[in-house]
Amino acid sequence: MALPVPNPRAMLADRGYDSDGFRQNLLIHGILPVISSRKGRSVPQKKTDWRRYRDRNRIERMFNHLKQMRRSATRYDKTALSFMSFLNIAAARLWINSFVNVA
Secondary structure, X not given: OOOOOOOOOEEEEOHHHOOHHHHHHHHHOOOEEEEOOOOOOOOOOOOOOHHHHHHHHHXXXXXXXXXXXXXXXXXXXOOHHHHHHHHHHHHHHHHHHXXXXXX
């Protein structure tokens, strides 16, 4: 699926991506790494932007909700257009559910 995407300004990742080489590669490409340091790291990296890092969890939960819909997890659709259309419908369904029973 060749979708035109703009260059990201930041990369949100968990501790598994915490390496000096990976961070350096992101910085070379002008991408801000928002990665917390591993607990066993000998030299901890500078402070993590926890406000941005919190968004990583929200994104992971959204993908988990989408995977709960079996059709998107198993990729039954034959074309990229029908797959993206289903993802749009599934995301809209999750978005609408956030407005139900809101006081």
